Structures are given as structure tokens and as C-alpha cells.
Amino acid sequence: MSATTQTDALVVEGLSGGYDRFDVVHDIAFRVGCGEAVALLGPNGAGKTTVLRAIMGLLRHRRGRIEIDGTDVVAAPPHRIARGLAAMVPEGRRLFVGQSVEDNLRLGGIRLRGDRARTEELLAGVFELFPVIERYRDREATALSGGEQQMVAIGRMMMADPALMLLDEPSLGLAPLAIADLSAALRRLREQDRSILLVEQRVDIALEVCDRIYVLSGGRIVDEGRASDMGAEGRALIDAYLG
Amino acid sequence: MLQVLLSGLTVGTIYGLVAMAFAIVFYVTKVINFATGQLLMVSILLVSGLVKLGLPDWLGIVTGLVAATVLGVATYFIAVRPVLRFDRFSFAWLVSTLGVAIVIQATFALIYGPASQPFPRGLHAIPVRLGPATLTVQEIVTLAVGLLAIVGWHLVRRYTLLGKLGKAISTDPEIASTVGANVTAFAVGAFAIGGFLAGLAGILVGPITYGNPYLGDTYGIFGFIALMIGGIQRPAAAMGGGLVLGVLSIAANTYIGAQASDWFPFVLVLLVLLLTPNGVFASGDQLRRLFRTRRAYQQGVNA
Amino acid sequence: MKRIIPGAVALAAATALALTGCAGDGGGGGEGGEIVVGGIAGTTGAYGAVGVAVINGTQMAVDEINAAGGIDGRQIKFVWDDDAADATKSSQLFQQFVSEGAVAILGSPDTGPTTAALGDQMQIPVLGAVDDGGLTVYPNGPDEPPFAWTFSTSLNTFAWGAKIADWAIANCPGGLAMLHDPTTYGLGGLAGFQMSLDAAGKDFVYVESITENWGSGATVNLDAEIQKIVDSGADCVEVWLTPGDEAAFMQEIASLGLDDLVVLGNDVTNADATFVDLAGPEGDGMISALLTSDVYPNERLQEWQQKYRDLFDGLEPGPFAELSYDAVYILKQVIEDADGATDPESIRAGLNALTDFDGLTGSLSFTEQIHTTINKEQLTMVQWSFDSKKWEPIE
Numbered sequence: 001m002s003a004t005t006q007t008d009a010l011v012v013e014g015l016s017g018g019y020d021r022f023d024v025v026h027d028i029a030f031r032v033g034c035g036e037a038v039a040l041l042g043p044n045g046a047g048k049t050t051v052l053r054a055i056m057g058l059l060r061h062r063r064g065r066i067e068i069d070g071t072d073v074v075a076a077p078p079h080r081i082a083r084g085l086a087a088m089v090p091e092g093r094r095l096f097v098g099q100s101v102e103d104n105l106r107l108g109g110i111r112l113r114g115d116r117a118r119t120e121e122l123l124a125g126v127f128e129l130f131p132v133i134e135r136y137r138d139r140e141a142t143a144l145s146g147g148e149q150q151m152v153a154i155g156r157m158m159m160a161d162p163a164l165m166l167l168d169e170p171s172l173g174l175a176p177l178a179i180a181d182l183s184a185a186l187r188r189l190r191e192q193d194r195s196i197l198l199v200e201q202r203v204d205i206a207l208e209v210c211d212r213i214y215v216l217s218g219g220r221i222v223d224e225g226r227a228s229d230m231g232a233e234g235r236a237l238i239d240a241y242l243g
Numbered sequence: 244m245l246q247v248l249l250s251g252l253t254v255g256t257i258y259g260l261v262a263m264a265f266a267i268v269f270y271v272t273k274v275i276n277f278a279t280g281q282l283l284m285v286s287i288l289l290v291s292g293l294v295k296l297g298l299p300d301w302l303g304i305v306t307g308l309v310a311a312t313v314l315g316v317a318t319y320f321i322a323v324r325p326v327l328r329f330d331r332f333s334f335a336w337l338v339s340t341l342g343v344a345i346v347i348q349a350t351f352a353l354i355y356g357p358a359s360q361p362f363p364r365g366l367h368a369i370p371v372r373l374g375p376a377t378l379t380v381q382e383i384v385t386l387a388v389g390l391l392a393i394v395g396w397h398l399v400r401r402y403t404l405l406g407k408l409g410k411a412i413s414t415d416p417e418i419a420s421t422v423g424a425n426v427t428a429f430a431v432g433a434f435a436i437g438g439f440l441a442g443l444a445g446i447l448v449g450p451i452t453y454g455n456p457y458l459g460d461t462y463g464i465f466g467f468i469a470l471m472i473g474g475i476q477r478p479a480a481a482m483g484g485g486l487v488l489g490v491l492s493i494a495a496n497t498y499i500g501a502q503a504s505d506w507f508p509f510v511l512v513l514l515v516l517l518l519t520p521n522g523v524f525a526s527g528d529q530l531r532r533l534f535r536t537r538r539a540y541q542q543g544v545n546a
Numbered sequence: 547m548k549r550i551i552p553g554a555v556a557l558a559a560a561t562a563l564a565l566t567g568c569a570g571d572g573g574g575g576g577e578g579g580e581i582v583v584g585g586i587a588g589t590t591g592a593y594g595a596v597g598v599a600v601i602n603g604t605q606m607a608v609d610e611i612n613a614a615g616g617i618d619g620r621q622i623k624f625v626w627d628d629d630a631a632d633a634t635k636s637s638q639l640f641q642q643f644v645s646e647g648a649v650a651i652l653g654s655p656d657t658g659p660t661t662a663a664l665g666d667q668m669q670i671p672v673l674g675a676v677d678d679g680g681l682t683v684y685p686n687g688p689d690e691p692p693f694a695w696t697f698s699t700s701l702n703t704f705a706w707g708a709k710i711a712d713w714a715i716a717n718c719p720g721g722l723a724m725l726h727d728p729t730t731y732g733l734g735g736l737a738g739f740q741m742s743l744d745a746a747g748k749d750f751v752y753v754e755s756i757t758e759n760w761g762s763g764a765t766v767n768l769d770a771e772i773q774k775i776v777d778s779g780a781d782c783v784e785v786w787l788t789p790g791d792e793a794a795f796m797q798e799i800a801s802l803g804l805d806d807l808v809v810l811g812n813d814v815t816n817a818d819a820t821f822v823d824l825a826g827p828e829g830d831g832m833i834s835a836l837l838t839s840d841v842y843p844n845e846r847l848q849e850w851q852q853k854y855r856d857l858f859d860g861l862e863p864g865p866f867a868e869l870s871y872d873a874v875y876i877l878k879q880v881i882e883d884a885d886g887a888t889d890p891e892s893i894r895a896g897l898n899a900l901t902d903f904d905g906l907t908g909s910l911s912f913t914e915q916i917h918t919t920i921n922k923e924q925l926t927m928v929q930w931s932f933d934s935k936k937w938e939p940i941e
């Protein structure tokens with residue numbers, strides 16, 4: 001057992017889990033340091049979403065050790081994990097239908113409902129990062145463009161002010177211009193010393209935003225390294241994994 | 244005319260409260276609690292029984308409401324949670340909630356016997372003249388409760404974060420849980436509110452229909468029809484469906500014939516399902532779409 | 547009376563309860579062995595108390611006869627089940643009991659049209675509480691022949707209708723209105739009224755048919771009907787409805803201050819305590835007819851009623867228990883008169899010839915044309931007094 005230091009936002013060890021009692025991820029181990037941004041790369045169906053769901057508590061069948069900010073959450077329900085430990089931008093955004101942009105954001109921060117000042121501060125932070133969506137705060141969230149919706153989804157996650165931020169393929173389905181905005185926003189989050197676990201298919205975004213990367217394939221971690229060490233060969237290797 | 248409207252609204256409020264009980268449970272859990280009508284019956288019969296034993300009316304009423312609420316929650320834990328835990332998309336609750344309905348009904352039939360029991364007349368004994376129409380105080384209270392339920396629900400849903408969280412659970416329980424919603428707690432709350440509303444409907448209609456173990460069928464079915472008329476997606480619309488059903492049934496009785504209220508509700512529900520499949524109050528979209536396609540079709544024909 | 551079960555729940559519940567009922571285990575019957583008698587009654591549902599009374603009264607007679615040595619030395623085997631007021635269930639039970647060797651079927655007070663029709667079809671005597679007489683026994687009206695195999699000792703809607711109508715003709719100068727249940731039960735009452743009205747050359751000022759919740763006991767909103775009755779100018783109204791709706795009607799007109807309207811009931815209004823319990827003080831003044839033998843019970847009936855209370859934990863006896871008790875003794879007498887023959891034709895012949903049988907419910911007779919024992923001459927008009935808690939005779 002490796003000793004957990006206070007510098008780790010997330011420690012995963014021996015994690016296995018899946019759906020209907022069939023494991024799709026096996027014996028996963030990795031960590032995200034405090035203030036570190038880590039990318040989880042891998043081809044379609046590798047199990048990236050499954051790992052994120054396990055961390056967020058959404059995967060019913062999961063075993064091993066998942067420690068967020070020093071707390072073991074492998075048996076905790078999602079609403080417990082949501083109390084300051086982790087927050088997530090889910091695959092496909094999944095904004096709350098029929099509710100305004102502002103309501104979506106405020107729902108993201110509902111765990112802080114007792115602390116009005118903190119909530120307003122966080123909301124201001126979101127609007128500062130994404131000035132576009134402040135203009136649309138009263139619009140129905142799902143009526144926005146894909147890029148704007150992704151901003152709302154990220155904002156919703158930020159509103160929880162979590163110890164660990166989980167993002168599942170935020171670039172998926174976005175126009176090139178929106179992707180550039182997105183990666184700028186992610187870099188700014190990174191600069192705010194947030195601890196981030198980013199799942200991506202776009203290697204360039206991952207390398208731009210993250211300190212370290214893990215490569216997942218067939219439900220197992222098959223490679224890891226520092227983003228800065230990734231030379232041309234390294235990228236070629238990842239690209240090979242991604243197929 | 245005024246009498247028809249007022250009588251219809253009072254009857255409709257009862258149907259509407261039962262429909263709302265169905266709808267709030269469905270809103271949060273996507274489950275229809277087929278024991279809802281039986282919860283109405285439980286509150287009526289408990290009041291009848293306790294008052295007969297010599298308890299004051301108010302204590303009987305409080306007990307009846309508490310029992311309906313508790314039984315609503317028990318239904319969740321006995322018949323809904325286990326089957327959904329086993330398979331989140333299972334429809335086994337269709338059978339399991341119906342099973343709860345049968346057990347509740349059979350139990351009360353065993354305890355009380357099949358005959359109807361008197362219910363304290365209370366406020367129903369006091370008539371109030373409103374121009375050409377006459378209502379009782381009980382009926383006026385019923386109308387007020389209906390209004391309160393609809394306005395209260397609207398305010399909670401629209402203007403409180405808790406209401407918005409409930410709406411979020413309604414549309415995407417999984418993501419709602421990732422922002423901190425305890426979905427189980429909300430489900431328990433929904434079954435509790437559903438039980439309470441059904442119990443409340445029972446207290447309000449008790450002096451009119453008396454206590455009988457088999458009442459759950461009649462009011463369950465009419466509440467369900469009101470739900471289909473108003474639209475299952477929105478609890479406030481379910482209350483609207485009850486009012487429409489109540490007024491049109493009484494109007495049909497008055498202007499078509501005494502037996503019209505038997506078949507009329509079913510015709511009404513068929514019409515509603517054909518014209519606006521999500522209920523009359525679902526949103527204007529359905530109707531608009533209907534007319535838009537008609538217009539597009541005619542333009543196509545004319546072109 | 548016919549009850550309509552409105553929902554799947556009621557059906558399923560009734561069936562569930564029926565499973566715990568007391569269906570016989572088959573066998574028996576046959577010459578020299580036990581005499582099997584089948585019983586069908588709705589013992590569940592909002593008005594299941596009637597079915598319970600029928601079964602209790604029958605069981606009491608069967609136990610007495612068996613204890614005293616049976617019929618011609620043969621024991622009676624009484625097999626019964628709850629039909630839940632459901633015609634399909636009733637016909638299944640009928641055929642089941644016949645296949646178990648039943649020599650006659652008693653009942654049903656809830657699916658009489660079914661048992662009466664099956665009696666003719668299968669040529670098996672049907673006896674006792676067959677709905678409430680009337681159109682159930684005379685499907686084509688009072689002037690046409692009855693079902694050949696059905697012999698009702700039950701309350702008779704023709705008799706109650708005609709009796710109450712006679713009173714109304716004499717006491718309601720402003721006119722008579724009627725609300726009635728649309729089944730053979732309510733239509734039988736209507737036919738009874740029509741007989742007396744036609745004879746007097748009169749007619750209703752207002753008649754309406756109201757569908758009732760016999761199964762769930764829920765009341766029906768009668769506001770619109772009350773308005774129409776008031777508009778018709780009637781000073782008397784016959785409410786041939788469920789006891790629950792009769793009670794609700796009384797309370798509603800009290801709320802409206804319609805104190806002068808005279809309200810008339812039917813045979814079930816006073817067959818048990820349901821109406822008076824529900825109506826409370828507002829039930830005061832309700833008028834109906836009662837078996838004269840129940841208004842002025844003789845010593846024998848009083849003793850019998852006490853015995854009934856002792857046997858069934860203080861349950862109040864009523865006409866349905868009494869007339870079902872009578873039916874068993876009628877069957878006994880008919881079989882004994884035929885020297886123990888239990889074939890259907892002998893029993894039917896014996897029933898058609900029954901004359902002045904001395905029953906709890908009066909002196910009872912059948913003929914080829916008359917297949918109901920109770921007629922209007924056996925009834926007395928009564929009025930409910932809330933103060934004395936009694937149906938007081940008013941003639």
C-alpha cells in the first residue's frame with residue numbers, strides 16, 4: 001500500500017467495476033496530485049467514462065480503493081461524493097432540461113446553498129471565465145449552442161467548488177472555434193490550481209492542458225507519462241493506441 | 244349554471260388532488276402508485292373508526308392524514324424501491340403497487356367489514372348561499388385547498404432551489420445526484436406528499452361519500468382519468484385535469500342525462516389523448532403543432 | 547341487487563378473498579349419501595353484508611337440520627363461495643356446485659340474473675335470495691311467466707315498488723319523482739311503481755336512472771338531480787338507489803333546506819343498518835316498507851333473532867338472513883314430501899306446489915305463475931325515527 005500524502009486529490013488503486021456484474025475496467029491504479037491536471041486518454045470503449053462514473057459514485061458495481069482528498073469513497077453514493085469532494089461534466093453535457101442557464105449553474109452549487117456569499121462569488125467566477133453565458137443567464141440552457149452548453153456544464157461543475165473536477169470529453173461535438181475557447185478555459189482552470197481529471201480523445205487538448213497523462217485501453221492502464229516529456233514518438237505511440 | 248360550475252369544481256378538486264398525488268410521485272420517480280386511491284380510503288376509514296371509538300374529529304383527521312402519508316412512504320419501501328434496485332428500468336412496480344392496493348383494501352375490508360361507515364359531517368352541515376347556488380363550508384374549504392395545492396406547488400417548483408432540484412431529478416436523476424441530490428430522499432418525499440394529498444382528498448370528500456374499504460377503486464380511477472386529461476408530466480396540470488373532469492361530468496349530468504358521467508369521462512380522455520397526447524395542460528405545443536400540420540397540409544394541397 | 551364492481555382492484559381483491567372462502571371439496575351427493583346444496587352470494591364489496599346475512603341464515607338452518615338428523619336421515623352438505631357480485635364468477639361457481647352434485651342452488655343476492663338464467667339452462671332449481679325478486683325472476687315483466695326453475699324467497703322489488711307507490715298516490719298530491727338504479731334491481735322497483743300508478747291512472751312528474759357504485763360504495767353527485775326534482779314540483783321523491791346514496795340524498799336536501807320534500811326508500815333501505823348509520827339525524831323521516839313480520843316480530847322470530855345474534859357474535863339479523871333460513875326449510879319440506887327424492891324435476895314440482903309454508907318471513911307459497919313469496923300484502927309502511935332509533939309503522 002503506498003502511503004497517501006496530502007498532496008493527492010485523487011488516489012485510485014485496484015479499481016475494478018462495470019455493469020450488470022461484468023467488469024469493464026480492471027485493476028486500475030492512478031493518481032491526481034493536488035493542483036494537478038491529469039488526462040485519461042484511450043480509444044472508444046476503453047472504459048474512460050466507466051472510470052469517471054466509478055469515481056463520481058455512479059457505478060454500482062465497483063471494488064478497490066478510490067480516495068478523494070483523503071476520503072475513501074468506493075462505497076459512497078453520488079450525493080455524498082458531491083458534497084465538496086468531486087463534481088463532474090458528464091459525457092454529452094446533460095444540462096437540466098427546461099431550466100435556465102442560471103438555474104443550471106445554481107443547481108451545480110446547491111451544496112453551498114447555506115453560503116450565499118460564496119455562491120455569488122462562484123457565479124461571478126463562472127461568468128468571468130465565460131462572459132458569453134452571462135448574457136444568456138435567463139435563457140433555457142438546452143436552447144444554447146453546443147459550445148455554450150459546454151460552458152454551462154463546466155460552470156455547473158465549478159459552482160460546486162469541488163476538491164476534484166471530472167470532465168468527460170468536453171470537446172466532443174464542438175466546432176473548431178468552440179474547441180479553441182474550451183481549451184483556453186481549461187488552461188485557466190488549471191492555472192487556478194484546480195485538481196482536474198480530464199477524459200479526452202483529442203490528444204492535443206490533453207497535452208496542452210494537463211501535466212500528466214494515462215492511457216487506458218481495453219479497461220486497463222497501458223501507459224503513463226508527463227505531458228512535457230511527450231515528444232513526437234510519444235504522440236505517435238498514443239495515436240497508435242487511439243487507433 | 245353557477246351551481247353546475249361550483250359543484251363541478253368541488254368534485255373536480257377531489258379528483259385533482261388524487262391526480263396530483265399520482266403526478267408528484269410520477270414526477271420524481273417515474274412510477275405510478277396504483278395504491279393512491281386506497282390511501283384516500285385509509286384516511287376516510289380511520290377517521291370513521293376513530294370517531295366511532297369516541298375520539299374528537301380533529302384527532303381522527305390528523306391520524307388519518309398521518310396514516311395516509313406513512314402508508315405512502317411504506318409503499319415506496321415495500322413495493323417500489325426493491326424492484327427498482329433490482330432493475331432501474333423495470334415495470335414491476337405496475338404489479339407491486341397494485342398488490343399493495345389489494346392488500347390495503349382487503350385488510351380494511353377485514354377490519355371494518357364491507358358496509359359503509361358514517362363520517363363526521365363537520366363543516367359539510369353548514370350551507371352557504373352564493374346567489375342562485377348553494378355550497379357547504381366543507382365544499383368551500385375543498386376549493387380553497389385545491390387552489391392552495393396548485394399555487395403552492397407552482398411556487399415551490401418555480402421559485403425555490405429545492406423545487407428546481409426536484410425538477411432536475413425529474414428530468415435526469417443521475418446527474419441531479421452528482422450535484423448533491425439525494426434521489427432516494429426525494430422519492431420518499433414524493434411518496435409522502437402523494438399519500439398526504441390522497442389522504443387530504445379523503446378528509447374533504449369523506450362527509451359526502453362516507454367510509455368504505457372499496458372506495459379506493461372509484462376515486463383511484465377518476466383520479467387517474469384526471470391525470471390523463473391534465474397530463475402526467477406536470478402535477479399542477481393534473482389538478483387542472485381534475486377540475487375539467489369535475490365540471491364537465493356535472494355539466495354532462497345536467498345537460499346530457501343522469502348517466503352521462505359514466506361514459507363521459509372516458510370519451511373526454513379519449514379526445515384528449517387524440518388531440519393532445521400529453522394532456523390539455525401539457526403545453527400549447529401539441530395544439531399548435533396540430534394546427535401547424537393542418538395548415539402546412541392545406542398549403543400543400545393548395546399549392 | 548345487482549352491484550357493479552368498477553375496478554380491477556376490486557375484482558382482484560374479491561378474488562383474493564374468495565380464495566380463502568369455503569368452497570367444498572367435491573364428492574358427496576348421490577342417493578343415500580349427503581344432500582349437497584350450493585350457495586352463491588357476494589360477501590365482499592361495499593354491500594357484502596347482504597351476502598354475509600344470506601350465508602349466515604342458510605348455515606344456521608343447515609346446522610339445525612343436520613343436528614336434528616338431516617333430511618330423511620341424510621345430512622345436508624352446504625358448499626358456498628363468494629361471487630364478488632361478478633356474473634362470470636357466479637356462473638363458474640354455479641357449474642362447479644352442480645358438478646359436485648348440488649340438488650339446488652341458493653342465491654345469489656348479487657348476481658341473481660345469472661343464477662336464474664343458469665337454473666333454466668341447466669334445469670337445476672334456484673331458490674332463496676335470488677337478487678331482489680322482481681325482474682330477476684320475471685325477466686319479461688310482471689305479467690309474463692317467471693323463470694321456470696327460479697323460486698325467490700327474497701325481498702321483491704315489485705312488492706316494495708307497488709306498496710310504496712300506493713302510499714305515495716294517497717299522500718303526494720304535488721306529484722311523485724323517482725331516481726332509480728339502472729339494473730334489474732332499480733328497473734324492478736320502477737315496474738312495481740308503474741303497476742300501482744297505472745292502476746290509479748297516474749304517472750311520475752320526473753323519473754331518472756342513476757348509475758350507482760354498488761361495488762365501491764362511493765356516492766354519486768346528485769346536486770343536478772335534486773335541482774331537477776325541485777323544478778318538477780314533486781312533493782315526494784322515491785330514491786331507489788344504494789343506501790349510501792339514499793343517505794347522501796337526505797343530507798344534501800337537509801343542507802339545501804328542502805325540509806318539505808318527502809323521501810321514499812326501497813327494500814334495502816331498512817334491510818340492515820347501513821342507511822340509518824350513514825344518514826345520521828338527517829335520515830329522520832325517511833319512509834319505506836318493511837315486512838310486516840319484521841315490524842311486529844312474533845315470539846318465534848324474536849327467539850330466532852336472539853339465537854342469530856348469539857351465533858354470529860352479536861351481528862344484527864335482517865330479512866336476508868331470515869328469508870335464506872326459510873329457503874332451506876322449504877327445500878327440506880319439499881324433499882320430504884317427495885319421499886326423499888332429490889332429482890331436479892321432483893324438487894321443482896314440489897316448489898310449484900308449496901302452499902302456506904310457515905316461515906319466519908310469513909306464510910309462503912309458490913304456484914306455476916308466482917315464483918316470489920313476498921307480495922305487497924305482506925308489507926307495512928314505516929318511517930325512520932331518529933329519536934326512537936326505530937322504523938315506526940305509519941299505517
Ligand SMILES: Nc1ncnc2c1ncn2[C@@H]1O[C@H](COP(=O)(O)OP(=O)(O)O)[C@@H](O)[C@H]1O
Pocket residue numbers: 019024042043044045046047048049050051
Ligand atoms: N450502461 C452500460 N451498460 C453496459 N455496458 C456498458 C454501459 N456503458 C458502457 N458499457 C460498456 O463498457 C465499456 C466501456 O465503456 P465506456 O466507459 O463508456 O468507454 P469510453 O468512455 O472509454 O468510450 C464498453 O465496452 C461499453 O460497451
Ligand SMILES: [Mg+2]
Pocket residue numbers: 048049050091
Ligand atoms: Mg466515454
